[in-house]
Amino acid sequence: MADNGTSAETILRVTGLRTQFGAQVIHEDLELTIKRGEIIGIVGGSGTGKSVLLRTMVGLIRPAAGQITMLGKDITALNDEARTALQKRIGVLFQDGALFSSLTVAQNIMLPLREHTDLPPALQLEIAEVKIGMVGLPPDAANKYPSELSGGMRKRAGLARALALDPEILFLDEPTAGLDPIGAAAFDQLIGELRRALNLTVVMVTHDLDSLSAICDRIAVLLDKRVRVGTMASLRQDSEPWIHEYFHGPRARAALDHLTTGGEQQ
Template identity: 65%
Template sequence: MAGEVIVRVRGLVNRFDGPPVHDGLDLDIHRGEVLGVVGGSGTGKSVLLRTIIGLNRARAGSVELLGTDMIHGSETELRAARQRFGVLFQDGALFSSLTVIQNIQVPLREFHHLPRDLLDEIALAKLRMVGLPPDAGGKYPAELSGGMRKRAGLARALALDPEIVFLDEPTAGLDPIGAAAFDQLVRDLQQALGLTVFMVTHDLDSLHAICDRIAVLAERRVLVAGPMETMLKHDHPWVREYFHGPRARAAAVTAVLEER
């Protein structure tokens, strides 16, 4: 049974220069689920994420996140909402001039006035939470591997103990072992912390491994949303090719072997 809807998108229209990216898009995100968002190039996966969290202003429609109107809400309401979600942007999007510890502390400094020792304690706890050693905290992003940068970005996303985290291509650029480890980390954190996860991805292994539901963006809207079984039965050409093509078959075999 589906849980409480904590993000509700209705009739969303996003347009930049040219035809709309989204036109009448509807989507629900349920509390406690891992939702994978997929689609072809140019379907606006990252645009949808940015619109939900308020970084992009839609031309029309509505976005309600944890009870807050993210399009028409007041600045006070939006500021309160921002403390309830975290975001991992592509490749971590860490501030290059700050150490990892300082990066993790950015949202804490933005929303709270805490003493230095408590800031350090919280940041180190988040480092441990994502599987990074304490000495990584004093390093700069350029001194980290790609996988470590993503984990550091995830630690920053968790700094305020959010209810929902948004992940934009979290396993892109990682080798298969690193990607599988990151998937497992996300699932472990989701279960331990009761998180809701919205994950933009193209990684079929991630979809098989950790997603409860999948939403497919096509034709400027959410074409279909549901569990993997729904995707495998859908007859739209792109959906069929994506979930039944060679890469999909390889991912399915991997998933079966892991279950054994």
């Protein structure tokens, strides 16, 4: 969008968040601030509530307490109309794309346009074609149904749908899980490119250390129902056992080699 210079603007702020299912408390007093234009990765062990945090931020789960201010509005205190208006400004990619199985890829991408704008159908299709190209799908994927696509293609199609309305914030749930290393690297690169081209803010839950080091500006680690936020470099210095294990384990060493050998991240 127009304002790409104001990198300090806060686009999403979570304060005092508590989520719980029954008696089980997932997050307690969680604080997180995300700035416009950054890519932030959310990591954490299994069951620490990474996806729950993402789903809470996009408004699918109601927090038990706390405030989530997105694009200047408290999402827990919105009426339906305002919520829909806000929803148009965010895009969400679910783990397996979550494409509507009865629609073709092109129809999936056109659905938000059809619902939320009065664009003529021809223009809707043209925009869908652009998005299909942008996420790196071949043109002939447009008329295929989700069941005819591979997992990686479904993710790309899901991303194209998430981008249909040119959102300001993009939420990704494990975008590279289940992709081969080449596909995963290409996906990372794609996210980075789209961020640059569209000035997106990206919030992604991931387990993929390569993604974290390649494209994430900051990393939020879920620990003891809270997050600890830092850059890759600062978290690598952290002495907390889990974080240390995470960023210094055998897998981390392989993924982060280039950092220690002098290679610089973008």
